[in-house]
Amino acid sequence: MLSAGIDVGQHAIKVVLLEQNIVLAYQNMVTEVDADTGARQALENTLKEANTSFDRIQRIVSTGLGRKEVSFSHLQRTQETCAARGAYPVLGKACTVLDAGAGGCRAVKVGHGGKVLDFASNSKCASGTGSFLQIACEVLQIDLAKLDMLAGQADGIAKVSTTCAVFAESAIISNVHRGFSIEDICAGICDSVATRLLEVLSRAGIEKDVFFCGGVAQSKTITRTLERRLGATIHVPTHPLLTTALGAARCIS
Amino acid sequence: MGLEFQEWMLNRHEKIKEWKAKTGQKCYGYLCCMTPEEILYAAGILPVKVTGSPDKLEVVDKHVVRYACPYVRSLLDLAGRGVYEYLDGVVVCNSCDIMSRCEYYWRVLSPKEKPTIMGAELSPYVLYIKSPEKISGPGVHEYLRDEFRIFKQHIEREARQIITDEMLSQTIAVYNEHYDWLGCLHAFRKNQPLKVSGSEAFMVEFSSLQMPKDQHNRLMVSYMQELEKRQPLSNGGVRLFLSGGAVDQFSSRIYNIIEECGGHVIAEDIGVGTSYLGRKMDTTIAPMDAIVKHRLDVHCPHTMTADPHPRERFDFIKSKLSGTEIHGAIFFIPMFCECRNLEYPFLKEKFRDELNVPVLYLESDYSQGSLDEARSKVEAFIEMLKG
Numbered sequence: 081m082l083s084a085g086i087d088v089g090q091h092a093i094k095v096v097l098l099e100q101n102i103v104l105a106y107q108n109m110v111t112e113v114d115a116d117t118g119a120r121q122a123l124e125n126t127l128k129e130a131n132t133s134f135d136r137i138q139r140i141v142s143t144g145l146g147r148k149e150v151s152f153s154h155l156q157r158t159q160e161t162c163a164a165r166g167a168y169p170v171l172g173k174a175c176t177v178l179d180a181g182a183g184g185c186r187a188v189k190v191g192h193g194g195k196v197l198d199f200a201s202n203s204k205c206a207s208g209t210g211s212f213l214q215i216a217c218e219v220l221q222i223d224l225a226k227l228d229m230l231a232g233q234a235d236g237i238a239k240v241s242t243t244c245a246v247f248a249e250s251a252i253i254s255n256v257h258r259g260f261s262i263e264d265i266c267a268g269i270c271d272s273v274a275t276r277l278l279e280v281l282s283r284a285g286i287e288k289d290v291f292f293c294g295g296v297a298q299s300k301t302i303t304r305t306l307e308r309r310l311g312a313t314i315h316v317p318t319h320p321l322l323t324t325a326l327g328a329a330r331c332i333s
Numbered sequence: 334m335g336l337e338f339q340e341w342m343l344n345r346h347e348k349i350k351e352w353k354a355k356t357g358q359k360c361y362g363y364l365c366c367m368t369p370e371e372i373l374y375a376a377g378i379l380p381v382k383v384t385g386s387p388d389k390l391e392v393v394d395k396h397v398v399r400y401a402c403p404y405v406r407s408l409l410d411l412a413g414r415g416v417y418e419y420l421d422g423v424v425v426c427n428s429c430d431i432m433s434r435c436e437y438y439w440r441v442l443s444p445k446e447k448p449t450i451m452g453a454e455l456s457p458y459v460l461y462i463k464s465p466e467k468i469s470g471p472g473v474h475e476y477l478r479d480e481f482r483i484f485k486q487h488i489e490r491e492a493r494q495i496i497t498d499e500m501l502s503q504t505i506a507v508y509n510e511h512y513d514w515l516g517c518l519h520a521f522r523k524n525q526p527l528k529v530s531g532s533e534a535f536m537v538e539f540s541s542l543q544m545p546k547d548q549h550n551r552l553m554v555s556y557m558q559e560l561e562k563r564q565p566l567s568n569g570g571v572r573l574f575l576s577g578g579a580v581d582q583f584s585s586r587i588y589n590i591i592e593e594c595g596g597h598v599i600a601e602d603i604g605v606g607t608s609y610l611g612r613k614m615d616t617t618i619a620p621m622d623a624i625v626k627h628r629l630d631v632h633c634p635h636t637m638t639a640d641p642h643p644r645e646r647f648d649f650i651k652s653k654l655s656g657t658e659i660h661g662a663i664f665f666i667p668m669f670c671e672c673r674n675l676e677y678p679f680l681k682e683k684f685r686d687e688l689n690v691p692v693l694y695l696e697s698d699y700s701q702g703s704l705d706e707a708r709s710k711v712e713a714f715i716e717m718l719k720g
Contacts (some may be wrong), residue, residue, distance in 0.1 A: 158713035196717040204706060
């Protein structure tokens, strides 16, 4: 059975084409059009890459913030369910999935068989999300990869004294003025995001194994910080951005 | 039939003004269910629940800090903008810190001249009842009876008549009939298949907080007959318990959201109506004692704030769920609500351990935005419960 999972996030649209539990092709596309058109374009590109046609798809499942905008999906599933379905087969055991994207972060406690047992998420707040990192990057005039790299080279941490993204901007500028090194400032930003993620994690319940996905999971510094502070093993997949779309493609029933 | 209830819920200001013009009687607003509204009713005064609105706040910021309960801020803003100008009096209780201070805020935001004697108001425009922190123990009943006695004296001066025991007994009979009807409605909601949705039941109940109880009782006769004959709504759906505060004609959209996501609220503890409705007043004792006893039976979160293990609150909630099963519970708690937030961890644990159901926590800032945000969480919760 050929199925497609479409994750319409705040920053990008991710598509995974799945057949017999094998990923045929995937896309991660940043679009500037409406969610429905963007999802259509992303799916078309994925189909081209897999050298197959739209008619062959038996089930399309959309997820993410804009899941309801996808007019051609057969099913819509929440990010919590899809994150669990995407992560569970990788570890094959009960775990907590931490999904931190551009617009939101959520922790999902997953039981045996991939069943969602509990979840928690952020509320109308950019801290702990990719948007927070993006704001920090704009202030420092660097990109996300460089921020992560510099944070990894830090000797200390220039703490960001607030979790509010709006106030964090001025807190970062203050740290620059106070003469902290750029590395320590970047480490402080990553530490701030990790702190917020830990709060969300603790609300859902932390299992021995934590599966970290979403755009923020690309940061090695944040992953290491979480690992150190949790004392748990953090599993980051090869393509952390695609976990939820993959889970959507698995939601065929 | 439901239309009349809906009218009183959605167009409450107009309906109350119409009622006043038609009857020539007075109307008092109250903020908390501890208010002995029977005393007002016995004096021919219509007691109505004061609620907020999602309108943009215009005047309250000058007086009330931003980190106060958004619901109370909203209703004070309405008062400041003259929306509650039609009220002849307002009754405030010390349900929580911010509610206690509404006695002052209301006077400042919505001043009204009242007749005075030697500088003191004959009957204050804003009446304050200091309800006890504890609802049981020595002297509690006597204390509250004394508070209600003083309240009754004020109302007698306002209405220019003595409120006799007979008048109170007649009122108690009307209110007991009302509790009977509401009890029937809530029993109906536990049935399977469902014939009445949570949102509809809330509308019926909320309208009773705005219209005269005798009028509501008359409407309930035909409404319940219609309900008996009605076809079931649905067999499926996730059965949920709703706990929370500041649920009114606006924030009750949470019921619709739950229903749109595939759930049904079977019972609730939301501080409006059902917190005490359903239990009748004792007709074998003096009417004033019956009213006091009835209010002391209210297991409102504010009475438990000093209790680190509010077991009585949980037992009260459990009693609402007897004879029915639920799949999950949703706590819909206003921001900065110390009463509900303080008891939440204990209740959450009890729901999980004793009732064996998952719990969803939703924070509300009494805005459309927080309802929209709640929708995605409710959707995920119901999806989780469906498996």
